């Protein structure tokens with residue numbers, strides 16, 4: 013079956029897919045790529061990062077670290093970071109712009125909280141609406157001077173740090189960005205820094221700190237960082253399960269499909285999508301399992317079949333937070349009702365992802381309604397063609413594109429160029445496996 017795609021254009025349209033088949037490597041994990049650049053930048057010496065994700069968000073992190081004086085060179089196969097040591101960053105000459113990337117702004121704020129110089133950090137229109145008090149409050153408690161719009165709740169933030177003290181922080185939300193900002197600042201603090209959260213969010217920062225020589229320990233679900241010196245490393249970034257999720261869902265939904273996603277990151281704090289798809293009846297196998305750079309990695313093999321609805325509740329949400337838009341697509345085509353609760357954090361992402369998915373999937377003829385903390389979807393649905401909006405949110409755009417594989421008419425997605433935020437090759441990869 014032909015696919016009609018305008019790569020990098022404003023609109024795209026697909027024709028209905030019959031099945032998904034093939035083997036794909038998915039680009040490097042976005043969360044781990046950000047962390048690799050930041051931590052390498054504050055070690056003394058040269059780190060090499062392979063399978064780094066080159067996307068708009070991770071380029072925001074690279075540009076920010078360059079503005080702080082770190083030398084970074086990259087080609088298609090690797091990134092070389094010449095770190096300036098924990099205390100060697102320099103005051104940036106201009107405002108740092110994190111673009112669309114919450115991870116860049118929040119994690120970097122933790123590092124900036126440790127610097128005695130002044131930095132002003134901002135982002136695009138979406139990021140300037142996202143909540144920052146969640147990092148500003150604990151970083152101020154550690155001793156950093158931070159101001160921002162709306163009483164420190166919104167970026168731009170101005171940060172002058174230094175002389176930090178470790179804190180014991182019980183996080184009111186499960187957020188890896190909050191936890192990581194505090195741990196980054198903890199590298200500059202006197203005494204121990206402890207962060208407690210439940211349920212646990214992704215733990216890439218803890219693992220990577222350990223890999224760089226950081227003194228990380230766990231006690232009763234809390235992570236504790238003691239003052240540590242970091243050392244340059246060679247890293248290989250696993251494939252991003254959050255990007256792979258779009259193809260996993262497409263393959264799981266189409267009987268006759270057989271898809272292998274190679275070298276995917278399988279850190280258990282990220283694999284909620286596998287558990288949920290299996291609870292919907294999906295056939296997913298793991299192969300070639302190993303550990304690389306302190307992270308679980310392996311191949312995912314997905315066979316297509318008929319899916320059924322499921323219930324997703326609070327405890328699993330941090331393990332699949334970015335996959336909820338594409339899970340909503342799986343639910344739309346599955347038999348029966350799917351209920352997603354405990355996901356209010358979705359309102360504070362690049363767009364309000366509950367409102368975005370409910371509005372746009374409704375335009376496609378899907379029975380979906382919003383809940384205060386999630387959504388309810390009644391399946392199976394016949395998906396009709398329509399023009400839909402991405403809200404400039406990459407995950408919304410890619411989820412709607414997958415709807416296009418199942419729709420009776422063309423789906424045109426306005427502003428789908430935002431896909432380059434996390435997955436510039438999305439359409440090319442999709443084209444390879446759709447038959």
Ligand SMILES: O=C(O)C1=C[C@@H](OP(=O)(O)O)[C@@H](O)[C@H](O)C1
Pocket residue numbers: 042043044115186187188189190192213214333334357
């Ligand atoms: O730490 C990270 O790399 C991320 C953490 C999550 O955000 P929160 O920490 O806000 O939940 C996730 O949604 C985001 O895509 C990446």
Ligand SMILES: C=C(OP(=O)(O)O)C(=O)O
Pocket residue numbers: 042069112113114115116334361362407434
């Ligand atoms: C929420 C996301 O990223 P960030 O918070 O870094 O903007 C995402 O990639 O879905």
